[in-house]
Amino acid sequence: MPVAFYSHPDCRAHFMGRGHPECPQRLDAISDHLIATGLMDALDAREPPLASDEQLQRAHTGVHVAELRAAMEPLRQSGEHLQIDPDTSAGPGSWQAALRAAGAAVAATDAVIAGNAQSAFCAVRPPGHHAERGAAMGFCFFNNIAIAARHALDVHGLQRVAVIDFDVHHGNGTEDIVAGDERILMASFFQHPLYPYSGAVPKGTNMVNVPLPPYARGAQAREAIEQMWLPRLEAFKPQMLFISAGFDAHREDELGQMGLVEDDYAWITQQLVGVAQRHAQGRIVSCLEGGYHLGALARSVAAHLRVLGGLD
Numbered sequence: 001m002p003v004a005f006y007s008h009p010d011c012r013a014h015f016m017g018r019g020h021p022e023c024p025q026r027l028d029a030i031s032d033h034l035i036a037t038g039l040m041d042a043l044d045a046r047e048p049p050l051a052s053d054e055q056l057q058r059a060h061t062g063v064h065v066a067e068l069r070a071a072m073e074p075l076r077q078s079g080e081h082l083q084i085d086p087d088t089s090a091g092p093g094s095w096q097a098a099l100r101a102a103g104a105a106v107a108a109t110d111a112v113i114a115g116n117a118q119s120a121f122c123a124v125r126p127p128g129h130h131a132e133r134g135a136a137m138g139f140c141f142f143n144n145i146a147i148a149a150r151h152a153l154d155v156h157g158l159q160r161v162a163v164i165d166f167d168v169h170h171g172n173g174t175e176d177i178v179a180g181d182e183r184i185l186m187a188s189f190f191q192h193p194l195y196p197y198s199g200a201v202p203k204g205t206n207m208v209n210v211p212l213p214p215y216a217r218g219a220q221a222r223e224a225i226e227q228m229w230l231p232r233l234e235a236f237k238p239q240m241l242f243i244s245a246g247f248d249a250h251r252e253d254e255l256g257q258m259g260l261v262e263d264d265y266a267w268i269t270q271q272l273v274g275v276a277q278r279h280a281q282g283r284i285v286s287c288l289e290g291g292y293h294l295g296a297l298a299r300s301v302a303a304h305l306r307v308l309g310g311l312d
């Protein structure tokens, strides 16, 4: 079955200013490369709906959702920009983009659980893994992957799901939301020290946090995955996998100093597909997080998708 590929023009309309690395061109680079390589033809392209308040509140406080709505929705009319934190701002298209990104993660979850896709990838922005229960930060407004994981548990009645995060930055927001929720096992690696400077001490027994030093390459990441992630994932037997797929640990990416390459992303994906096939009927929902070198991002997403779709 082809990988369901969720993306939407609304996700391009979120713009945080000239020179900001989290830019609309990231999505263009991905789709251009997928089209040029013929990979797009092997995907099942779908348009995501907007997330509802109820869906957002599975991972966020009602106050957070209400405050962001009150701040961001009027920007569509006023055309103004609003600074949320030093790295994060909202403009006229940002509210719709944020709802579309979370909506994609939820729709992908529905599709994979319904069995009309084996796995799904959400090529969306804004990303989500820095967004905490009650706070937007680090280019993120709503935590797309945590919303999707909770949707699988609370709406579809799954009992155990895994969240895997291989972005170069620690997924502090996801940890804030899922730590202590024993229905979720979260496994991640991240460069440490690096923004947001958290993660070295996990906040719950359901967290597998692997800090890696600057300049760590693929071999070190693979060893960490074999020794730290895989035994926990095998023991946990997740019924579905959710991937925070950030590609900024790539050698060419300047927001981190790690040295992964496309082949490492393919290998990591293969390990996760293996876990999913053994325990989760192959069910995987993957959402784009970081990745700021446009060429490296596009090639790494392609490597990830080829393995997800069994196209190698």
Ligand SMILES: [Zn+2]
Residues within 6 Å of the ligand: 167, 168, 169, 246, 248, 289, 290, 291
């Ligand atoms: Zn990142």
